[in-house]
Amino acid sequence: MLDTREAPQQTPKTESAPRSDTRSWLQDPVSRPWAYGLLAGWWGLFLLAQAIQPEPAAEHGMLAWIGAALSIVFFGALLVAAAGLALRQRWGLVASLGAAGLLVADSIACPLTGHHDFGAFVVIQAVGSVALAGTSIRALRRS
Secondary structure (H helix, E strand, C coil): CCCCCCCCCCCCCCCCCCCCCHHHHHCCECCHHHHHHHHHHHHHHHHHHHHHCCCCCCCCHHHHHHHHHHHHHHHHHHHHHHHHHHCCEHHHHHHHHHHHHHHHHHHHHHHHHCCCCCCHHHHHHHHHHHHHHHHHHHHHHHC
C-alpha cells in the first residue's frame, strides 16, 4: 500500500546572538553628544516651561492631589535622568524616556481636566516632550 501520511517537518534550530544581562546593558556608556544633548534639551524645556506656565485654571479637590503626585513622580524621574545623562550611562536614557512619557501624558491631561487652558504653554510642553521622547528612543537605539 501507498503511505499518504506526511513526514513531520523538521525546522533547524537557530541560536540567537548572546545578549548581555540587563544590568550591564544599563551601565553601558553613552556618547557625549547624546548624553549632553539630551541633558541640554531637558534643561531648555524646563526653563521655557517655567517661564511661560500660566496660573492653573482649576486646582481643587482630587485633581490637586493627582497633580501633586504626578509632579513628584515626574521630578523624581527627571532627577534620575539628569544624573544618568551627566554620568553618561544608558539608564539615564531610559529614565529620560520615562520622564518624557510622563510629560506627554501630562500635556494631554492638563487641558482635558481644565487645569490649564489650551494655549501656547500646552503646545510647547507637548512638542518638547514628544521631541525628547523621540530623541531618547533614538539615542537608545544608536548607543
